[in-house]
Every structure is written in C-alpha cells, then in structure tokens.
Amino acid sequence: LQFNLLMLYIKSNITVFVTVAFLLLINGNCFGQNYSSRISILGNSIDEKTYTASDINGILKGKFSSWKNGNGVIIILRLNDDEESQHLAQQIYNKSITGVKKYWLGIVFSGRANSPLFADSNEEVLSLLKKNIGAIAVLVDYKGEIPAEFTVDIAKSSE
Numbered sequence: 669l670q671f672n673l674l675m676l677y678i679k680s681n682i683t684v685f686v687t688v689a690f691l692l693l694i695n696g697n698c699f700g701q702n703y704s705s706r707i708s709i710l711g712n713s714i715d716e717k718t719y720t721a722s723d724i725n726g727i728l729k730g731k732f733s734s735w736k737n738g739n740g741v742i743i744i745l746r747l748n749d750d751e752e753s754q755h756l757a758q759q760i761y762n763k764s765i766t767g768v769k770k771y772w773l774g775i776v777f778s779g780r781a782n783s784p785l786f787a788d789s790n791e792e793v794l795s796l797l798k799k800n801i802g803a804i805a806v807l808v809d810y811k812g813e814i815p816a817e818f819t820v821d822i823a824k825s826s827e
Contacts, residue, residue, distance in 0.1 A: 704755070704759055706752075706755060706759075706808055706809050707755075707756065707759055707760070707806060707807070707808060708806070708807040708808075708810055708814065709724055709804065709805070709806060709820045709822060710793075710794075710797055710804070710805045710806075710807065710814065710818040710819065710820055711797075711803065711804045711805070711818060711820045712797050712798065712800060712801055712802065712803045712804075712805075712817075712818060713735075713737070713739055713801040713802055714735050714737075714739070714802065714803075714804055714820070715735045715736045715737050716820075717819065717820060717821060718820070718821040718822075718823050719820060719821075719822060719823065720822065720823050721822050721823075724804075724820075724822060725760070727741060727743070727804055728743060728745075728760050728761075728804065728806065729760075729761070729771075730743070730772070730775045730780060730781030731781075733781060733782070734802075735802055739801055739802030740782075740802050741781075741802060741804065742782070742784075742785065742800045742802050742803040742804070743784035743785070743803070743804055743805075744784060744785045744786075744787060744793050744796045744797055744800070744803050744804070744805035744806070745768075745784050745785070745786055745787070745793075745805075745806055746786075746787050746788070746789065746790060746792075746793050746806065746807065746808060747765060747768060747769070747784075747786045747787070748765075748786075748788045749765060752790075752808035752809050753765055753808070755808055755809075756806055756808050760806065772784060785800070785803075790807045790808070790809075790810040790812070791812075793805050793806070793807055794807070794814075794818075797818060804820070805818075
C-alpha cells in the first residue's frame, strides 16, 4: 500500500521532477560557461590577454565593434561543414553551422556588426589572424604551435 502511494505521488509530480533534473543538467551551460578543451581563442593586438567566457561570448557574437585600444574587432571563425566547425557552432553560438551563418546575416544586414572572416582550416585561421590587427579567432582541435603573442586566456568566472 505504501509503495502505491509513493508511485501515485511521483506520477502526480513528474513534471516537477523532470523540470528540476533539466535545470540541473543545463546549469553548467548557462552560468559561467566555459568552452571545451577543444576550443582555443586567439587574438592579435586586442586589449587584454585574459577575458572571462562571458566577455569572449559577447565579442564573438558581435556585441562590440572596437577594442579599448582603438583597433576594430575582426572575428575569424573556422566554419565549413566538418565536425570541428559543428563543435565551434554549438559551443560558442549554441546553433548549427547554418544557424550561425543565419545569425551573422541578421547581424550584418541590421548594421550592428561587420561580418566575420570565415576560414576552412585552422591554418587559414592562423594566417588571417596574423594579417589582421584587432582580430580575435577561434581554433578547434588545433595541435600545432600557437605563437605566444596570440594566446588569450579565459579566466574562470566566479559566478
């Protein structure tokens, strides 16, 4: 009899249990999000060498047009149809590759930001980064040497 009462209680409150479980699962993604170890953020003549994940997120989503030092923000993304690009799109924009392209079309055509430079490989991202002062770039699964002047650290947020 007690087992039946417990099951009735669980059945009547299942939506509460599911909601709490869902919120616990997404809690890490919403508050103080950090990128996976597969993502490397690089910069060429940007303001700081350390940013919070929240700051990087805002920069990579086109919320800033210039750095404090006066250089314009240039975003460089590896974005083609491979698995690494899918990982980047999901980690940074929480979208598919097509969703990221649509996002940027909307931002550019509304006049809120300039279009990012899109590259097909990590090597092309590095080449574009070296040529563009004020650029911030994202590498995925890059195993090569990253020049020290381009490294950007993501500080652990205290949120």
